[in-house]
Amino acid sequence: MKALWRAWARATGLFRKDWRDREMAQEFESHLQMHIDDNIRAGMTPEQARREALLKFGGMEGVKETVRETSRLVWLETAARDVRYALRGLRLNPGFAATAILSLALGIGASVAIYTVADNLLLRPLPYPEANQLVMLYETNPHQGFKHNVISPANYFDWKAQSSSFSAIGGFIDFHVILGDGKRTEEVDAQAMSGELLPALRVQPVRGRVFTMQEDKDNAHVAVISYRLWRRRLGGASAPAFVADRTRITTQPRKQSLGDKQ
Amino acid sequence: MALMVLKTLEAMGPLHGYGIARRIEQISGDRLSLNYGSIYPALLRLEQERAIVSEWGISENNRKAKYYRLTAAGRRQLKQETADWQEASSIVARFLAAKESL
Numbered sequence: 001m002k003a004l005w006r007a008w009a010r011a012t013g014l015f016r017k018d019w020r021d022r023e024m025a026q027e028f029e030s031h032l033q034m035h036i037d038d039n040i041r042a043g044m045t046p047e048q049a050r051r052e053a054l055l056k057f058g059g060m061e062g063v064k065e066t067v068r069e070t071s072r073l074v075w076l077e078t079a080a081r082d083v084r085y086a087l088r089g090l091r092l093n094p095g096f097a098a099t100a101i102l103s104l105a106l107g108i109g110a111s112v113a114i115y116t117v118a119d120n121l122l123l124r125p126l127p128y129p130e131a132n133q134l135v136m137l138y139e140t141n142p143h144q145g146f147k148h149n150v151i152s153p154a155n156y157f158d159w160k161a162q163s164s165s166f167s168a169i170g171g172f173i174d175f176h177v178i179l180g181d182g183k184r185t186e187e188v189d190a191q192a193m194s195g196e197l198l199p200a201l202r203v204q205p206v207r208g209r210v211f212t213m214q215e216d217k218d219n220a221h222v223a224v225i226s227y228r229l230w231r232r233r234l235g236g237a238s239a240p241a242f243v244a245d246r247t248r249i250t251t252q253p254r255k256q257s258l259g260d261k262q
Numbered sequence: 263m264a265l266m267v268l269k270t271l272e273a274m275g276p277l278h279g280y281g282i283a284r285r286i287e288q289i290s291g292d293r294l295s296l297n298y299g300s301i302y303p304a305l306l307r308l309e310q311e312r313a314i315v316s317e318w319g320i321s322e323n324n325r326k327a328k329y330y331r332l333t334a335a336g337r338r339q340l341k342q343e344t345a346d347w348q349e350a351s352s353i354v355a356r357f358l359a360a361k362e363s364l
Binding site for chain 2: 069
């Protein structure tokens with residue numbers, strides 16, 4: 001049983017250091033006892049015998065430290081040998097090495113990608129003031145099993161008028177637009193939003209203005225573009241008029257409009 | 263030190279650290295005075311090299327003691343190190359002799 005326990009401790013490496021330290025202390029104690037026995041047989045008093053044995057042993061703690069040092073050193077040498085052996089094996093077997101390295105690379109890459117997304121989506125707060133006070137409201141559609149259904153405009157206006165729980169309510173919906181300036185045409189993500197939304201999020205435009213409430217009612221054709229799009233597409237041009245003059249936005253791509261742009 | 267430990271274990275059979283240290287001192291005719299404690303790092307190293315193995319046992323005076331025993335690998339190592347040592351010491355001896363005759 002004891003041997004079994006020892007084998008288990010050895011296999012797991014758990015408590016191993018403690019175990020070895022205890023074992024060493026026991027061994028040294030037994031060493032001293034045997035030496036004391038011999039000294040007493042040679043005619044010394046027990047006290048003399050103990051002192052002489054300790055003296056002859058040399059500094060006990062120093063020896064213990066040297067033994068620990070040795071065992072660490074041996075461990076390092078073994079590890080270095082294993083690494084060398086592994087490297088040689090990989091070199092002799094490039095197919096296996098490539099597979100192993102590729103698996104590791106893919107595994108690490110996938111983990112990094114997933115945790116980057118999780119970090120951005122789940123862990124970091126939204127980049128708005130008092131982000132913990134922001135909520136998303138949805139309608140449910142039990143008939144078709146939609147938990148996050150779009151809100152009908154009439155309900156939206158009712159909520160806005162009758163709710164007292166929120167300091168502001170704004171609506172938005174995702175869609176895509178085709179963006180062209182006569183040279184390049186591309187599809188970009190867009191959102192149609194009500195005038196309340198950006199002020200509620202306390203978003204300030206870098207240039208120009210955001211939507212007005214009147215524009216909601218006028219069905220006005222106005223757009224706010226993202227900073228990223230501004231930098232990428234318009235070169236961060238300083239004149240706001242540039243946007244209005246040269247950019248065409250359409251929600252309905254047609255063949256002829258593509259032809260126009262060539 | 264390693265060589266002396268291996269040789270002692272070959273001559274005496276399984277022995278504890280104290281016995282090995284004592285024996286080395288005696289064989290040297292007490293010309294070699296060593297701290298007995300310094301035997302243990304050497305024993306550990308030999309054990310890690312699988313040249314010796316250890317096991318707890320009971321001493322001749324009924325004391326619990328850890329006994330070290332030579333393995334087959336240890337015997338090979340002893341043979342090799344003995345040959346190396348003799349080679350080295352004969353070279354040094356010849357070197358010293360040549361110097362004296364100049």
